[in-house]
Amino acid sequence: MSQSKKQASEVYLAFQVIPRVRKGNNFELVDKAIEVVKNANIPYQISAMETTMRGDIDQLLEIVKLAQQTCIHAGAVEVITNIKIHNRTPEATDTFCTYDRGITPSNSVFIKKQ
Numbered sequence: 001m002s003q004s005k006k007q008a009s010e011v012y013l014a015f016q017v018i019p020r021v022r023k024g025n026n027f028e029l030v031d032k033a034i035e036v037v038k039n040a041n042i043p044y045q046i047s048a049m050e051t052t053m054r055g056d057i058d059q060l061l062e063i064v065k066l067a068q069q070t071c072i073h074a075g076a077v078e079v080i081t082n083i084k085i086h087n088r089t090p091e092a093t094d095t096f097c098t099y100d101r102g103i104t105p106s107n108s109v110f111i112k113k114q
Helices: 003-009 027-038 056-073 088-094
Strands: 009-018 043-045 050-057 076-086
Touching: 009 027, 009 056, 027 043, 027 050, 027 056, 027 076, 056 076
Parallel strands: none
Antiparallel strands: 009 050, 009 076, 043 050
16 A cells, blocks of 8 residues: 555544443443443543544444444444544645654654654
8 A cells, every 4th residue: 555545544533422321330331332442452542532543444433333322332322423534645745633743642653653
């Protein structure tokens, strides 16, 4: 696969699952969804409102689907999932949304090692 094709298919995807349970604590189910991400062997960052991942869009969407199903299997009666996708071309290195303009503690997981 050419470098430009590889770059175009790599995205940042942020998602949030909101499981609803009849009994218990829905945060326990959110933790199960986070475990799916941790086990996926991709760069990720967990924050208070969402989890951000970097990788191939198809792979990341599969991770989101698995996280949703994990919530259902753990007892959720429904799950709302919010997804944001950031796709950029190699020419976008000077835009405000780039993660690699400078390394900070919050974005260091996404910086590619040279």
